Amino acid sequence: MHGLIFRTIEAFVSDNFGPDVWEKALLDADVQITSFEAMLDYDAALLPSVLKGCASVLDRSHTTILEDIGTYLVTDQSHASIRRLMRFGGQSFVELLLSLDELPGRTRLAVSGLDLPDIKVREHQPHSFTVQCSNGPAEFGHVLVGLLRAMADDYGALAVLEHLGSRDGSEVIEVMVVDTSFAEDRGFSLATDEAQVVA
Amino acid sequence: MISQQDLLKQLRPLHVLVRSTGHITSSGRGFAKMSADDLVGHRVLEAFEVLQPSGVANMSGLRALCGQTVRLRLRNSPDITLRGTVIDDEAEGLILDLSFGIAIVDAVQKFDLTAQDFAPSDLAVELLFLQEAKSSAMAASFSLNARLDGALLAAESEAMTDGLTGLHNRRAFDNAMARLGQSQTGYAILHMDLDLFKHVNDTLGHAVGDVVLKRVASIMRRNTRKDDLLVRSGGDEFIILCPGLLDTTRLTGLSNNLITQISEPFQVEDDDVAISASIGIGTSSLIANASPDEISEIADIALYAAKRSGRGRHVFWTASLGTSLSDLDMPHVAVR
Numbered sequence: 001m002h003g004l005i006f007r008t009i010e011a012f013v014s015d016n017f018g019p020d021v022w023e024k025a026l027l028d029a030d031v032q033i034t035s036f037e038a039m040l041d042y043d044a045a046l047l048p049s050v051l052k053g054c055a056s057v058l059d060r061s062h063t064t065i066l067e068d069i070g071t072y073l074v075t076d077q078s079h080a081s082i083r084r085l086m087r088f089g090g091q092s093f094v095e096l097l098l099s100l101d102e103l104p105g106r107t108r109l110a111v112s113g114l115d116l117p118d119i120k121v122r123e124h125q126p127h128s129f130t131v132q133c134s135n136g137p138a139e140f141g142h143v144l145v146g147l148l149r150a151m152a153d154d155y156g157a158l159a160v161l162e163h164l165g166s167r168d169g170s171e172v173i174e175v176m177v178v179d180t181s182f183a184e185d186r187g188f189s190l191a192t193d194e195a196q197v198v199a
Numbered sequence: 200m201i202s203q204q205d206l207l208k209q210l211r212p213l214h215v216l217v218r219s220t221g222h223i224t225s226s227g228r229g230f231a232k233m234s235a236d237d238l239v240g241h242r243v244l245e246a247f248e249v250l251q252p253s254g255v256a257n258m259s260g261l262r263a264l265c266g267q268t269v270r271l272r273l274r275n276s277p278d279i280t281l282r283g284t285v286i287d288d289e290a291e292g293l294i295l296d297l298s299f300g301i302a303i304v305d306a307v308q309k310f311d312l313t314a315q316d317f318a319p320s321d322l323a324v325e326l327l328f329l330q331e332a333k334s335s336a337m338a339a340s341f342s343l344n345a346r347l348d349g350a351l352l353a354a355e356s357e358a359m360t361d362g363l364t365g366l367h368n369r370r371a372f373d374n375a376m377a378r379l380g381q382s383q384t385g386y387a388i389l390h391m392d393l394d395l396f397k398h399v400n401d402t403l404g405h406a407v408g409d410v411v412l413k414r415v416a417s418i419m420r421r422n423t424r425k426d427d428l429l430v431r432s433g434g435d436e437f438i439i440l441c442p443g444l445l446d447t448t449r450l451t452g453l454s455n456n457l458i459t460q461i462s463e464p465f466q467v468e469d470d471d472v473a474i475s476a477s478i479g480i481g482t483s484s485l486i487a488n489a490s491p492d493e494i495s496e497i498a499d500i501a502l503y504a505a506k507r508s509g510r511g512r513h514v515f516w517t518a519s520l521g522t523s524l525s526d527l528d529m530p531h532v533a534v535r
Contacts, residue, residue: 038339038342038343039339040343081331081334085328088328091315110328110329190312190314190324191307191308
């Protein structure tokens with residue numbers, strides 16, 4: 001499994017709660033690694049252990065942690081490039097939602113070997129969407145919920161997201177877009193300076 | 200039926216329609232951000248310069264390029280090269296259809312282009328996405344390499360150091376010797392053995408022995424110069440490599456100081472410890488054109504001589520000691 005996934009969890013825990021908490025989480029998970037590298041490959045079996053360790057040390061459910069990680073990816077300044085790469089998906093939050101089925105392809109284009117679940121999006125009535133994730137790391141849907149919540153804020157849209165659990169092997173997320181210009185759009189330009197990209 | 204002009208305006212943001220006189224009659228919306236004034240009404244070759252193929256000076260020259268790939272630039276944005284094709288509109292005029300090609304990243308920076316400036320079917324935005332994603336991934340890769348490099352340096356430096364005393368080890372000495380062999384600098388090599396150290400280790404234990412070795416290391420540090428290389432080459436064997444130091448008086452002073460300070464009795468917990476040291480000295484001026492290894496060898500011979508002549512003293516190598524340890528089986532050795 002791609003090191004970026006583990007590295008993200010590590011960065012989330014160390015940045016928000018401190019390196020000692022991360023150390024404790026790894027001890028609790030009984031994982032013989034002290035720090036993950038983004039550009040190395042790790043055994044996928046480590047993921048549930050690491051998440052369990054984090055859940056026990058942070059005293060919250062691992063689904064909450066996954067959601068928070070999704071939000072952290074978009075909002076934290078050290079990952080500004082992820083927010084930008086997401087903004088490439090569309091010029092409005094609704095366009096971004098409708099482009100989510102391209103997200104695994106875009107991700108593979110960005111980092112080969114980083115495989116996301118298949119994502120299907122359906123607008124079953126105006127402003128009301130169903131997002132389905134299948135064939136990927138289990139519970140990725142929770143990361144997606146956190147990530148989309150933060151992206152809605154970024155576009156200045158007001159949206160209500162809910163993870164409805166699994167149905168026929170797919171995770172189902174419901175998204176209601178209440179207001180597309182609820183707050184100010186944080187803005188996005190295709191042009192960028194090097195500093196932004198590297199951050 | 201949509202008119203040809205409207206069709207092009209919707210599909211091709213960077214196109215130009217040119218009539219038979221060479222004047223531009225219509226241009227795509229993409230030029231709005233690139234050119235301060237409207238292209239319409241200007242002569243096409245006054246607005247654009249054809250770079251490849253070269254030598255295009257008039258309408259018929261441009262017409263001759265139909266079907267070929269051309270590279271050109273706006274005369275008022277000379278640093279952005281456009282790529283495209285020339286099409287005969289079969290009504291005496293020409294159509295130029297252009298794109299940024301590989302200049303897309305620079306063009307987006309320079310003209311602050313947005314997704315709307317490109318045709319939806321254009322892969323330009325994907326190209327920009329890929330460029331940013333690649334930069335981020337490269338940054339992550341670079342940072343991993345930098346960390347690995349740091350770890351390697353730390354490991355190498357550890358491998359050059361004696362863990363107990365913090366002095367350099369045999370490997371560091373060999374490296375320094377190899378460097379010395381390349382340079383013209385004169386140098387002295389001092390080989391030093393502790394006298395009676397084995398006795399301390401055997402009677403007072405290794406813990407006390409370790410304290411003794413650390414104390415010797417600190418005496419060596421106190422008495423030597425910054426450029427001298429201090430080496431623990433074996434259990435109770437030390438080497439000092441002094442680049443640029445050939446003066447016998449100063450080397451004698453250094454040796455006497457080391458031996459005197461090492462020989463001062465001291466206590467470790469409640470045990471009295473008394474040791475001493477013997478030193479053999481070789482300098483690069485003693486044998487012409489000798490390699491550092493040979494100088495180290497004669498310093499070792501001098502050390503052997505110092506020990507045989509009664510310990511607690513230093514000996515400079517002289518020709519009478521020979522150049523091989525096996526020559527040393529003579530009963531008496533000159534001592535300075």
